[in-house]
Structures are given as structure tokens and as C-alpha cells.
Amino acid sequence: MSSANPQGLQAFPDELEGRESWLEPFDWYREMREENPVRYDADRGSWDVFRYDDVKRILDDDATFSVNPRLANDFVEPDNPGEGLIFDTMLFQDPPRHDELRGVVDDQFRPRTLREREPHFRELAHDLLDTAVAEGGDEMEVVSDLAYPFPVTVIAELLGVPADERDRFKEWSDTLVAAASDDDASEAFLERQQQAQMEMAQYFVEMIADRRENPRDDLLSRIVTAELSDGSRLSREEALGMCILLLVAGNITTTNLIANAVRCFADAGGDLFDRLRGDERGLTTALEEVLRYRSPVQAMTRIAAEDVELRGETIEEGDRIIVWLGSANRDGRQFDAADEFRPDRSPTQQLGFGHGTHYCLGAPLARLEAEIALTGLLDRTEEIRVADDDLRPTRSSFVYGVESLPIRYDER
Numbered sequence: 001m002s003s004a005n006p007q008g009l010q011a012f013p014d015e016l017e018g019r020e021s022w023l024e025p026f027d028w029y030r031e032m033r034e035e036n037p038v039r040y041d042a043d044r045g046s047w048d049v050f051r052y053d054d055v056k057r058i059l060d061d062d063a064t065f066s067v068n069p070r071l072a073n074d075f076v077e078p079d080n081p082g083e084g085l086i087f088d089t090m091l092f093q094d095p096p097r098h099d100e101l102r103g104v105v106d107d108q109f110r111p112r113t114l115r116e117r118e119p120h121f122r123e124l125a126h127d128l129l130d131t132a133v134a135e136g137g138d139e140m141e142v143v144s145d146l147a148y149p150f151p152v153t154v155i156a157e158l159l160g161v162p163a164d165e166r167d168r169f170k171e172w173s174d175t176l177v178a179a180a181s182d183d184d185a186s187e188a189f190l191e192r193q194q195q196a197q198m199e200m201a202q203y204f205v206e207m208i209a210d211r212r213e214n215p216r217d218d219l220l221s222r223i224v225t226a227e228l229s230d231g232s233r234l235s236r237e238e239a240l241g242m243c244i245l246l247l248v249a250g251n252i253t254t255t256n257l258i259a260n261a262v263r264c265f266a267d268a269g270g271d272l273f274d275r276l277r278g279d280e281r282g283l284t285t286a287l288e289e290v291l292r293y294r295s296p297v298q299a300m301t302r303i304a305a306e307d308v309e310l311r312g313e314t315i316e317e318g319d320r321i322i323v324w325l326g327s328a329n330r331d332g333r334q335f336d337a338a339d340e341f342r343p344d345r346s347p348t349q350q351l352g353f354g355h356g357t358h359y360c361l362g363a364p365l366a367r368l369e370a371e372i373a374l375t376g377l378l379d380r381t382e383e384i385r386v387a388d389d390d391l392r393p394t395r396s397s398f399v400y401g402v403e404s405l406p407i408r409y410d411e412r
């Protein structure tokens with residue numbers, strides 16, 4: 001994933017450049033919440049909003065604060081029409097179009113529907129973990145052994161990618177999310193990414209054509225056959241955009257939730273792992289705290305649909321606004337001891353999955369995947385320690401986590 005998000009949010013504010021700051025942006029957030037809670041950054045040409053109440057107010061009011069990037073006064077239509085596909089998906093559409101598009105798939109992500117597939121998801125995670133433990137002895141790299149392959153495989157299965165094509169599918173995903181190393185932010189790397197993007201899009205175009213003719217019991221068939229309120233169906237481009245959205249929105253985010261959870265639990269130390277082992281409710285509560293404390297998505301964009309006042313500042317129509325979920329989730333006005341990781345904190349009203357109309361569609365799936373992954377890990381290991389004191393942050397301007405997370409443990 002490139003360091004700019006698809007809405008054109010360019011990298012980080014200057015204050016966050018550099019590895020250390022993006023691993024621990026929380027002191028900076030605190031400073032901004034107190035001294036500059038709503039500010040305009042001329043370098044990036046956007047507003048930043050840091051306090052919980054303000055973030056929530058913005059997410060509650062999608063008539064004033066739109067998700068439609070085309071309303072931004074600096075919006076440039078991408079040259080390549082394929083790149084614009086994502087802008088026509090639910091994530092970047094306001095109601096009523098948003099609700100139509102979300103309605104095509106939302107029942108597939110409800111907890112009750114997911115429960116039917118849960119035993120199989122558990123098998124997938126357990127196979128990955130058994131392999132990692134068998135091969136790694138007392139060491140594991142949480143991201144590549146578990147946190148990355150598990151959600152990719154789950155979404156591939158949900159969509160209906162046949163088992164014998166999953167390796168190809170995973171290769172494309174690997175290339176798409178792979179970060180260029182510092183000395184390889186090169187043309188060749190970008191070309192490889194574009195090539196993977198094209199091959200994957202072509203693959204989905206073929207699958208879409210196939211499912212139109214021969215619908216099956218999978219998400220892709222649902223996407224291509226669903227009728228909208230005017231009796232129409234999604235166009236080929238809209239169906240393709242939906243597939244890409246589900247992949248992009250669901251994989252790297254869940255990877256980071258799982259890895260961030262291992263990191264938080266290991267850092268908390270004490271007997272936390274022992275307490276959570278076998279305590280499903282306790283684990284669910286602790287994962288909510290991970291979503292608050294090290295939110296996998298730290299920032300999102302909105303566009304002012306009209307002139308609006310916020311904390312005495314005038315935001316003009318067409319201005320871009322970055323809402324910092326990661327900062328809202330550390331706001332001491334909302335949470336006691338906000339900078340402490342408290343695994344039994346409940347209820348939290350954390351904003352890690354957003355809020356309002358665009359509240360994460362995949363939240364029940366992400367919660368289930370994280371619970372399965374962590375349960376599997378806790379069942380097999382003891383005394384988990386992070387075995388790297390030089391962690392590298394995920395290279396993305398809105399997803400937060402680490403590139404890799406080596407751990408050491410005692411086998412149970």
C-alpha cells in the first residue's frame with residue numbers, strides 16, 4: 001500500500017515524519033489536543049481534528065462532513081480510470097447511494113452469518129499456528145506467520161476464490177501491501193505493484209463474469225446478483241470496486257489489530273496471558289482496549305460540504321479534514337487514564353472502527369478473526385516476549401502497526 005491513502009491524504013504531517021514518531025505518535029496527539037485541537041496545516045492543505053468530541057461530531061454529521069473525495073477543492077480525477085473505481089464504493093459515497101451499496105453485502109458481515117463459518121475460520125488459524133510452532137521452535141514472526149495470512153485467506157474464501165487459486169491470490173495481496181524498503185521506494189517496486197493490481201483486477205473481472213452466469217453461495221455472487229431499489233444491478237466496475245474495497249479495507253487493518261494485540265499484551269506483562277487464556281469474554285474486552293490504545297486505523301478523511309465553524313475556526317466548503325481516531329481514542333476527557341493500557345476497561349466507546357454511517361462494515365469479522373487468532377496463540381504458547389527492540393512501523397499514512405513482530409515464547 002502506498003504511503004498516500006486513496007483519498008489523497010499525503011503521507012504524514014511533518015511532525016510525524018520518521019520511524020519513532022509514527023510508532024508512538026501519542027505525545028504529539030496530546031500536545032495537539034491541548035494546544036491546537038482544530039488546526040489548518042498549510043503544507044498538506046488540510047485541517048486536523050484531535051479531540052474525541054469533535055471527531056465524533058464530524059462522524060455524526062455526514063451532510064456537512066462528506067466522504068466524497070470529489071467535493072475536495074484540490075481533487076484531481078485519476079488518469080487511470082481503474083484507480084477511480086474505489087471512489088464509487090460505499091466508503092466514498094454519502095447517503096442515499098452509500099446505503100444502497102452497503103445493503104448489498106451487510107448481512108454477510110453480521111455476527112450471526114459469520115458464526116456459521118466460524119469453525120472453518122478456526123481451522124485456518126490453527127493450521128497456520130501449528131505450522132509456525134512446528135517450524136519455529138520457540139520463535140515466531142507474528143505478522144507473516146499468522147496476522148497477515150489469516151485475514152487474507154478468510155476474505156478470499158468469503159469472496160469465493162477457489163482453494164487452488166489462493167496462492168496466486170495471496171501473492172498479489174503480498175505485493176499490494178508489501179512496503180518498499182527504504183532504498184527500494186523505486187520505480188521497479190511501483191511497477192510490480194501496478195502489475196499485481198492489474199492482474200488481480202483482471203482475475204476479478206473473470207470471476208464476476210462467471211458468477212453472473214453461474215451464481216454460487218459466495219460473497220461475489222451476492223455482489224453481482226443483488227438488486228438495488230430501482231431494480232438495477234451493480235455494474236461490472238462497481239462490483240470490481242466492491243471486491244477491491246473489501247480486500248483493501250479488511251486485510252492490513254486486521255493484520256495490525258492482531259499484531260498490535262500481541263504487542264500490547266506482551267508489553268502489559270504480568271500474568272495477562274494466563275488470565276486471558278480460556279476467558280473468551282476477557283479476551284473480547286481486552287481486544288476492544290487494543291482497538292482504543294493502539295488503533296489500527298489512526299486517521300480518516302472528510303470533506304466539508306459547506307462552510308462550517310469548529311472550535312472558532314472556519315472550515316470552508318471543499319476543505320479536507322483529517323479526523324484523528326488514534327488521538328480521539330487517547331483523549332482524557334473521554335477515557336480515564338487514557339494513556340494506560342487497561343485490558344479490563346469496559347465499556348469503552350472507542351472509535352477504532354469509526355462511528356456513524358460509515359462505521360466499519362467488517363467490525364464483526366475483524367473482532368472474530370482477532371479473537372480466533374489470539375485464542376489459538378494463547379492455547380499454544382506461554383511467556384510471550386517481543387524479540388525485537390527495533391520495531392518498524394507499517395508504512396502507511398492511516399494504518400498503524402508494525403511491519404513485523406518477532407516473538408519468543410515457551411511452548412505449552
Ligand code: HEM
Nearest residue numbers: 090091249250253254257296300353354358360361362366
Ligand atoms: C470502514 C476500521 C476491518 C470493511 C471502516 C472505517 C474504519 C475501519 C475506521 C470507517 C471509515 C470512514 O468512516 O471513513 C477497520 C479496522 C479493522 C477493519 C480497525 C480491523 C481491525 C475490516 C474488515 C472489513 C472491513 C475485516 C471487510 C472485510 C470495511 C468497509 C468499510 C469500512 C467496507 C466502509 C463502510 C462504509 O462506508 O459504510 N473500517 N476496519 N473492515 N471497513 Fe473496516
